[in-house]
Amino acid sequence: MTRGRRFPGHAMRNGAAALCAVVLYYSVPVGWMFELDAWPGRLVGVFLFVGGIAGLGWLVWRRIDNYLREPTAAGAQVDGLLLLVCIVGVVFALFYYRLQQLHPDQFAGLETRTDALYYTLVTLGTVGFGDVHAVGQTARIVTMVQIVFDLVVLGTLLTIITTSVTGRIQAATRAAHELSGDAPDTTR
Template structure:
């Protein structure tokens, strides 16, 4: 029974990541020539950040008290969603103003840059150049620090709880 539950959790995470990647590549993004659309994009970005913060706060207050395994799952879902969200934001900004990022031309470039930022690798081939891009990347870096710290804490609690049994 425990083996089946583990398999279902892995399958659930794989399905979510696959769905987010498909959605990421299918969401239409304009070229930035339509000013009202740009304003809508900025508003949606800010709304997205607010939603991510709300989900994280809700998770911290509600789930952390109950099931440690659920806490870990929610944090991973949040990380997957944030990765797609930031990558799409970077791609949109690069489409509006190509001078904001160096060598960010495709959605794959944006996803690659986002994952490299999360992993704190920073190869330097794709990087923020403009002030808007640097501000967005700074928001992501702060978010990543909080999420990674929470993930490490959740793993520690989960394994500490298992060893107590």
């Protein structure tokens, strides 16, 4: 398989992971009152929720299977890391949303699921616009946990990319030396 043909597969898998995570996020039955007359309208939400769970479960299973077959493949490692970010991002966003529902004094500017997802992504991106921010101690503690997670993920991503690029450069250098008949310089 050529390198150009693998990229669309990675993009499709990562896009599917993001789509399943968003579907799951917006369909999780948070704060529902379980009244019988409300269920017909919520049935679509339940199907979307189950579909999101099934999609993410299948993607996780595929990612683990790919990793076990090729543990050193940089693309598989990056895909696995992005899938983890999607899943953990949904968990943090749901936690922030539910925390704000139960304790409205924890955040300034967070009222909807979209606000919670936005806050999670802004924190992940280390942007911090300030329009939505943690005010209460619980919200600040959870935000700090997310920041530490985000830094570990970004550091891991940089390590994977750096290791992959370095390995390719070393392989290309070895191949060039073999073609020219020179012995590679191993004193450095």
